[in-house]
Amino acid sequence: MATLANGVLTLADWAKRLDPEGKVPVVAELLSQRNQILEDAVFQEGNLPTGHRVVIRTGLPTVYWRSLNQGVPRSKSTTATVDESVGMLEGYSDVDKDLAELNGTVSQFRLSEDVAFIESMNQSQASAMFYGNPANDPRQYLGLAPRYSAIAAAGNAQNIINAGGTASNNTSIWLVGWGENSVFCTFPKGSKAGLVHEDLGVLPVYDANNNPYQAYRTHYQWKNGLVVKDWRYVVRIANINTTNLVNNTSAADLISLMSRSLDRIPDFGSGRFCFYMNRTVYSILRLQALNKSNYAVTVEKGLNQFGTPQSWLEFEGCPIRRVDQILNTESAIA
Secondary structure, three states: OOOOEOOEOOHHHHHHOOOOOOOOOOOOOOOOOOEOHHHHOOEEEOOEOOEEEEEEEEEOOOOOOOOOOOOOOOOOOEEEEEEEEOEEEEEEEEEEHHHHOHHHOHHHHHHHHHHHHHHHHHHHHHHHHHHOOOOOOOOOOOOHHHHOOOOOOOOOHHHEEEOOOOOOOEEEEEEEEEOOOOEEEEEOOOOOOOEEEEEEEEEEEEOOOOOEEEEEEEEEEEEEEEEEOOHHHEEEEEEEEHHHHHHOOOOOOHHHHHHHHHOOOOOHHHOEEEEEEOHHHHHHHHHHHHOHHHHOOOOOOOOOOOOOOOOOOEEOOEEEEEEOOOOOOEOOOO
8 A cells, every 4th residue: 555655745656546558547536525615615815915804783772752842862783803714724735746757747646646635624624614713732723612602691692503412423514605705715815815826836844964965846725714704604403313313213204304494594685594514414415305295395297296396415505515514523612
């Protein structure tokens, strides 16, 4: 099995990537995932060098019924400012120049490594969007789970639906409304959005003994943050016991829970809404939807199990997305 020694590709790694004809084959990406939240997220340039500052309405002015010849007290609304930070996700790839040039397959060989780095960046970014927590790692930005992490006495508790799980084998379904006034990703003022891939060419690099050699270097960088400008446009269905789901014993009623979540959104015209779940929930949802007798789901010509003319990948008009970075090992929140 090919390994990466000290973070660089070896001759053994190179040999493993050649087919019998000496060409670089298409690598079977067994570690690749589906993290479709990255395809849906809205991006907006930050108004700060290190993130984005938003102003949130926290209170409405008081208004009065007035009588003739009587005045009314002055009043005003109240606001608060919140600074959302950005995290810098980076990676470097160094490939020995002579190693890459064996058999004249430089571009193909480097591309095979690019694919792996980009997949790793995508997985890390998707994970941070849900679980990033500066309290645990100050280099990260704040993800969705820490923002919607308590039901009792939390200001956003009405947008957290408890599915009943009590152990640490839980997962969540998320309903997110993307928009410039609801939820969006941000990047530092004056920088670039998304993953930046830079070919630095041939540079001297150094081995473990600080001896130089020539190598092709590639730099990968993704500056990203998450802004929840209006918490009402995110709903978390939390505490979904995955063991019960798979064994179909006291399993959470996913369709009912998702239906309830839709009623927590104040205005569906204010964003683009999607459901996010991992592959375990994605699969069980399909099975529950097929059980029409239990859920009174009518199947008509041209309609799917949810009664819409779309594929089953939509629920009440909201696309259902799979995110493999959503865990099955979440602790129950209360």
